[in-house]
Amino acid sequence: MREDADPPVADQADSDAADPAQDAATNSQANTDPELDAKGLSRRQMLSRSVAVMGGAIAAGVAVPAIFYIAGPAAEDSGTAEWIRLGAASSVEPGKPTLMKVNIERRSGYLTTTEELSVFVTTENGSDFVALSNVCTHLGCRVRWVDDEGGFFCPCHNAVFNADGTVASGPPPSPLDEFEVKVEESQIFIKGAS
Amino acid sequence: MTNKIGDWVDERSGWRKQYEAIFLRKIPKINWLYTLGSATLFTMMLQIITGILLTLYYVPEPTQAYASVDYITNDLTFGWLIRGLHHWGSSAMVLLVILHMVRVIAYGAYKYPREATWFSGVALLLLTFSFGFTGYLLPWDQRAYWATVVGTRIGEVTPFVGGSLKNIMLGGEEISGLTLTRFYGAHVWILPGLLLGLVGIHMYLVIRNGISAVPDRTE
Numbered sequence: 001m002r003e004d005a006d007p008p009v010a011d012q013a014d015s016d017a018a019d020p021a022q023d024a025a026t027n028s029q030a031n032t033d034p035e036l037d038a039k040g041l042s043r044r045q046m047l048s049r050s051v052a053v054m055g056g057a058i059a060a061g062v063a064v065p066a067i068f069y070i071a072g073p074a075a076e077d078s079g080t081a082e083w084i085r086l087g088a089a090s091s092v093e094p095g096k097p098t099l100m101k102v103n104i105e106r107r108s109g110y111l112t113t114t115e116e117l118s119v120f121v122t123t124e125n126g127s128d129f130v131a132l133s134n135v136c137t138h139l140g141c142r143v144r145w146v147d148d149e150g151g152f153f154c155p156c157h158n159a160v161f162n163a164d165g166t167v168a169s170g171p172p173p174s175p176l177d178e179f180e181v182k183v184e185e186s187q188i189f190i191k192g193a194s
Numbered sequence: 195m196t197n198k199i200g201d202w203v204d205e206r207s208g209w210r211k212q213y214e215a216i217f218l219r220k221i222p223k224i225n226w227l228y229t230l231g232s233a234t235l236f237t238m239m240l241q242i243i244t245g246i247l248l249t250l251y252y253v254p255e256p257t258q259a260y261a262s263v264d265y266i267t268n269d270l271t272f273g274w275l276i277r278g279l280h281h282w283g284s285s286a287m288v289l290l291v292i293l294h295m296v297r298v299i300a301y302g303a304y305k306y307p308r309e310a311t312w313f314s315g316v317a318l319l320l321l322t323f324s325f326g327f328t329g330y331l332l333p334w335d336q337r338a339y340w341a342t343v344v345g346t347r348i349g350e351v352t353p354f355v356g357g358s359l360k361n362i363m364l365g366g367e368e369i370s371g372l373t374l375t376r377f378y379g380a381h382v383w384i385l386p387g388l389l390l391g392l393v394g395i396h397m398y399l400v401i402r403n404g405i406s407a408v409p410d411r412t413e
Contacts, residue, residue: 069276
């Protein structure tokens with residue numbers, strides 16, 4: 001197999017070797033050959049280089065804007081940096097994570113969509129609240145609170161989180177995301193992650 | 195290094211021979227008018243690239259079509275450029291294709307043995323017009339709407355089949371969301387498929403038969 005492959009490769013090498021030699025020969029007589037300019041470029045070389053430069057410039061002229069065009073919306077703010085009112089603080093039972101749902105508006109490009117945001121709110125003493133995202137930190141499935149076991153369960157890969165959001169078992173790399181919380185006029189507000 | 199990779203691939207594909215046949219072929223002494231076909235081909239490639247980019251954001255649905263075009267043009271980074279290239283490129287392509295055809299007529303380049311090249315070229319001309327017609331509706335503004343009303347009414351006067359032709363084009367009696375989706379489907383799938391196939395045939399014939407020389411005054 002290797003022997004079969006050798007002859008054509010050798011041929012190629014020969015012709016490659018011949019080309020520079022030929023170039024050198026033509027370069028040495030640059031002053032007498034009308035086909036060559038002062039730098040010793042043949043008309044053919046000059047033209048193919050010009051084509052490469054112009055083609056490259058045109059390709060870049062399209063490719064660079066195209067990258068910005070494709071990546072554009074990723075840099076846009078989807079608009080969740082405001083305080084969101086979840087509901088009455090009295091609806092959270094001390095010691096038991098309560099799922100609170102709220103509709104939020106999300107902007108993507110020219111479209112504004114309404115999305116339901118679900119948040120687990122917990123309190124030990126009825127005055128200090130913690131708001132945990134219900135999105136599993138492994139691959140984004142939604143977790144649910146199981147009272148009997150005292151933990152959050154993710155149905156996708158059997159992950160378990162403790163009541164404070166830390167990982168009890170399973171694949172998640174980090175605890176459940178926590179929102180910033182404030183209570184005003186006995187209403188719970190959250191801000192931040194998601 | 196690149197040479198070694200080139201050799202490796204050449205041994206298994208014979209690309210060098212093909213490359214030489216396409217790019218290093220012998221041509222007669224010609225002039226700048228012979229670049230009009232290549233210019234059309236370049237414009238076509240630009241239309242394909244910018245067209246694909248536009249599909250990332252464009253939505254062929256009556257309540258969103260105009261809003262998505264507006265978003266591309268006014269909000270997206272370089273969206274005005276991509277859409278502008280596609281918009282003006284379409285006019286440029288029609289112009290270039292016609293100039294290319296005029297050159298072929300003027301030089302008698304459609305004669306034996308190049309008749310098949312000419313016929314495929316005529317089909318490509320009609321395809322180019324079809325691209326222009328279907329693409330014109332997509333921004334879904336007043337101009338697009340009424341141009342399509344007029345265009346399909348012109349089709350309606352075709353003897354015998356005109357009425358059905360118009361209704362098939364529109365997907366019903368009137369312009370609707372169905373018209374928009376079928377024009378979109380034609381513009382991005384059906385016509386490009388036909389175009390690429392025909393351009394392949396056209397260029398194969400150009401390379402196989404060689405290009406014609408400028409006719410002699412005494413011929």
